[in-house]
Amino acid sequence: MSILGHEVRRLEDPAMLTRGGCYVGDIPMPGALWAAFVRSPLAHARIVRIDTSAASAAPGIAGVYTGQDLGCPEHPAVFPHLKPEWMHQPVLAHDQVRYVGEIVAVVVSEDRAAAADAAELVEVDYEPLPVITNVEESVTDQVLIFDEAPGNVIATVEAGPGASFEECAVIVRQRMVNQRQSGAPIEPRAAIAAWDGERLTQWASCQGAHPNREFLARAHGLDVSDVRVIIPDVGGGFGSKGRLFREEVTIGLLARRLGRPVRWTATRVEDMLCLPHGRAQVHEVTIGGTRDGRITAYQLEVIQDCGAFVLFAPILINSTGRMTTGVYDIPNVGYRGRATLTNTAPTSAFRGAGRPEAAAAVERAVDMFAAEIEMDPVEVRRRNMVPAFDNGYTTGVGTIYDTGDYERALDLVVEAVGYESLRQEQARRRTEGSTRLIGIGLATYVEVTGGAPGGEYGSVELLRDGRVRAVSGSTPTGQGHRTAWSMLVAAGTGVALEEVEVIHGDTDRVPASGVTGGSRSTQAAGSSLFVATEKLVDMAREEVSRMLEASVEDIVLDVQRGAFHVVGAPARSVTWAEVAAAAPEPLQAVSDFVPASSTFPFGAHAAVVEVDIETGRVALLRMVAVDDAGRILNPMLAHGQVHGGLCCGIGQALFEEVVFDEDGNPLTTTFADYGIPSAAEVPSFELVDCETPTFMNPLGAKGIGESGSIGSTPAIQNAVVDAIAHLGVRHIDLPLTPERVWRSIHTAALR
């Protein structure tokens, strides 16, 4: 019996539970200096003068530097082809600042606290410029963030033929806000830079070693071989740690100049200010169809807040566009997404990165359409879903889904939540005149996960002592890679789990790696190790055939015992250790697996809420989730991913929003005013398994890291509106705070 598909406990845990993990901030670095950053307090201003004299004179200060002092270095673009050529992204702002938190100077000291104190002494004179923080106003051209970008638009993506609503009996339109969220990993960013002659080593809390190395090399004008990036344990990433940060470039420059290692650990305020935010879209949704529940037209217009510089926003509007129609069959469809600059911190990926936004739009639209024609939203979904398919389906916007059975996911969630009896309870409370009303909300989603383009490095090597070393390009931020990879190798070789050594996250020990993002690890990196393991077994069989003087076709591996023998003659067997000892040189197999395309996990989430109509308070009573990510390697790990995703989705639905005032001042800079959910604010989750394998990789696996956050948000939003729809409420924007809910009840009553 293979261990694949079983709830194997994590190999990572004993160390993490008894000593704590080893994060960047835990790495001892004798002689290192601490960097503290001086950041712009204004959202848009010209820098007139920077006076560093008081800071330089402060006790224990090794140096104070402005952008000019450091030669006005440029921050490397994440996707050079997406960044307009005229857009300069200085590592330290030297002539103009464009959002609160942008770096204008840096202080270095032996002592962490002294550096922070001296940073306060740097005096910067600013000449304020007009500020724009609202994307819808940004496109009107009143304030330009860069003179070269009229309307502040830096990218437009269109998809689908464009919907025609001429023949629709019913048309519903709605503006919807998909608010800005912070990734908020509990470990704030941290980095260390140390030079050894002309070679730079950086320790990073990030999601991919080689991409970081590439950017660092570009920033410092070095060959990639002269940069080493090491990723120790990472305390969460969720997309927000997917790119190189300006602070990371800065400390490398300082370390070189000062001839000593330099380290930096962000405060929570710094992370809330500058760790790239996610979501941040405004939608204009139009849906049309027939009175008997057939959706015949759908148009989605998106304005994506890019922030003041281009990081990832063009990719976000592309992802949203690809997933416009979700699980529905709507050929008459149109999508247009525009990414727009504002005087706010740049946005990037956050758990789902463009797909939750698409799902939120279409799932709200379907519910609004259902409400308009007074039909049950489950029934409307059923009537419009793409029927089950196992060999590709092309949507109205041209995206090709691999495999799916959406109606099955819907059936499972409806059954698990007990839909009919909830409807009765809802009616009962309404007739009784209760002030605590029940709402039931559904969201059926499909999303797109990693794989393409490109695979992920994977090699498997038989060590001299019979243990196996797996080297993977994919680096974890908490997912449990070591356990999953050990399981794959152990299952394929019969070597004990503990005898598998897993290497990742070090550019000197791993030949290549991508970013852990888009839920790609299992399907890309897992498949690579699976393929490499098969190759290694074949190499070992050749060796054994020489040892046993039998033909290679007759050599079989007994994975239960981890030993080879001639078919039908198990008495004389050869162990891995014996193969290792006999092989003239160490056996190593490298995968050549490249996924043909992305995969499309899907599912259905149901939320049951109780809305207190006197206070507007929403209590999430139940969260039921059916998530189908194809074949599952370790259900325990997969469920853990879903739990975390659900909680992020709940955060978006009910609590979280990064807010700026009109002057561009961030109002949510601590965990005291940006509320990620605590244990007391979420229920236990009810998960239902569903497995529809994909043919895109040998494991049959799709991604599961982000699914939880995709269906849950619109399911809760639908549930809250459902609870109070009879009071005349049609839609409420995210997050569904008591104030917003209370206001919409009262506005509806006045109509």
Next chain:
Amino acid sequence: MTVNGSAKEHEVEPRLLLVHYLREVVGLTGTNIGCDTSSCGACTVLLDGESVKSCTLLAAQADGADITTIEGLASGDQMHPMQEAFREKHALQCGYCTPGMVMAAVSLLKEHPNPTEAEVREGLEGNLCRCTGYHNIVQAVLYAASPGSVPERNAGSVPERNLGVSA
């Protein structure tokens, strides 16, 4: 003060926080820092057996106290039942909140040896986790309190939910 059973004596700056003292002076980096507003609980340790956020206390204030950090919880090779429970129930992912969460949970069970699910959730309100959604953390604490009372870890289905929570 005593840290994990061994006596520590240092001259420290008056403004040094206990968490920085533990991490930088004593060299125990298991205790983490996740915020600047005593909101996240990543820094939770036991002070004379009770959980405290070590970022809210000056090192000098803990003079003479008995401190236990995550590194001091196991006895030799034998993990503490709460550590075992966290592993068994997959209550950690990135592990960053974990040392604080485990210490808070140990202290919670000391006060409520047999908590309900709601009591566990309220008791851990001051400890944030971005990875696990708390489901498995709650399961782990209930399991540590009474291993027999918690079903095998499965899809996380909650048996027989009573809908009328507050009606």
